[in-house]
Amino acid sequence: DHVEARGPSYRWNLDDFEIGAPLGRGKFGRVYLAREKTTHYMVALKTLYKVELMKGRVEKQVMREIEIQTHLRHPHILQLLTYFHDHKRIYLVLEFAARGELYKELKRQPNERFNEHLSAKYTYQVADALEYCHRNNVIHRDIKPENLLLTYEGNVKLADFGWSVHAPSSKRNTLCGTLDYLPPEMVSGETYDIFVDHWCLGILCYEFLVGKPPFLSDSQQETYVKIKAANIQWPEQITPGAKDLISRLIKRKSWERISMAAVKKHFWIVKYKDLH
Numbered sequence: 680d681h682v683e684a685r686g687p688s689y690r691w692n693l694d695d696f697e698i699g700a701p702l703g704r705g706k707f708g709r710v711y712l713a714r715e716k717t718t719h720y721m722v723a724l725k726t727l728y729k730v731e732l733m734k735g736r737v738e739k740q741v742m743r744e745i746e747i748q749t750h751l752r753h754p755h756i757l758q759l760l761t762y763f764h765d766h767k768r769i770y771l772v773l774e775f776a777a778r779g780e781l782y783k784e785l786k787r788q789p790n791e792r793f794n795e796h797l798s799a800k801y802t803y804q805v806a807d808a809l810e811y812c813h814r815n816n817v818i819h820r821d822i823k824p825e826n827l828l829l830t831y832e833g834n835v836k837l838a839d840f841g842w843s844v845h846a847p848s849s850k851r852n853t854l855c856g857t858l859d860y861l862p863p864e865m866v867s868g869e870t871y872d873i874f875v876d877h878w879c880l881g882i883l884c885y886e887f888l889v890g891k892p893p894f895l896s897d898s899q900q901e902t903y904v905k906i907k908a909a910n911i912q913w914p915e916q917i918t919p920g921a922k923d924l925i926s927r928l929i930k931r932k933s934w935e936r937i938s939m940a941a942v943k944k945h946f947w948i949v950k951y952k953d954l955h
């Protein structure tokens with residue numbers, strides 16, 4: 680019997696999926712491995728509790744995340760395949776990234792840091808995804824290891840557009856979580872643009888190579904001071920090529936940060952991204 684193709688207007692629902700093991704906890708609910716019944720296609724089913732969203736006053740943010748992520752199509756961006764809701768929950772049907780969370784992979788490495796090949800490969804793939812986002816006038820704003828997933832083949836998928844906005848923006852949402860990735864213009868509450876992602880890519884590349892972000896401090900105040908000064912300590916394992924790239928991204932003046940195209944062509948990236 681042929682499976683009638685489900686047209687674009689088909690209304691997906693929970694009965695279309697077999698729910699498997701929990702993959703972990705997202706911000707507003709759990710994430711499950713699931714399988715679409717007719718095709719056996721594996722997906723990640725992210726559940727968001729409506730009551731939690733209302734309590735956190737993040738409904739608009741979630742709708743913005745859904746709006747943005749449904750329109751982005753790129754090999755290094757985790758695809759939101761579809762979504763639906765019942766009276767209690769919103770369900771996001773997302774691509775399943777078989778190798779899981781990159782930050783856990785980072786912690787598993789000897790000395791909790793990636794070698795130059797993996798650091799250059801992952802930095803390149805995130806730059807590729809960001810170049811595409813920016814071409815679509817989307818700022819991610821929350822680039823960090825926790826928001827990156829790995830496919831079975833070991834490639835990056837940029838996920839969690841919960842903080843993304845359309846450029847330029849002066850949204851002053853109370854940022855939660857780490858300040859380590861905040862660029863100076865966001866620390867001082869100015870309006871900002873796509874170049875916040877360039878700063879974060881520099882912080883990310885540094886954390887891949889060193890195992891912790893450059894401005895990590897005991898207190899928020901100290902982190903702010905280090906960010907504003909943008910003075911970085913370079914451990915001995917950072918090679919001149921990596922230092923050159925990171926220094927061109929972690930610039931206090933946002934317009935001086937090199938473009939994503941320039942990152943992709945940088946001699947250190949080109950030299951190490953395909954080496955195994």
Ligand SMILES: CC(C)NC(=O)[C@H]1CCC[C@H]1Nc1nc(Nc2ccc(C(=O)N(C)C3CCN(C)CC3)cc2)ncc1C(F)(F)F
Nearest residue numbers: 702703704705710723773774775776777778779826838839
């Ligand atoms: C970016 C965002 C901030 N992060 C998230 O959403 C997190 C929150 C919970 C899970 C993850 N979300 C996703 N995770 C996967 N794949 C995946 C995750 C974990 C493992 C893993 O290591 N275990 C199950 C292990 C297996 C071994 N046991 C011992 C521990 C857990 C293996 C594969 N694909 C898509 C998603 C997505 F994003 F679509 F939901």
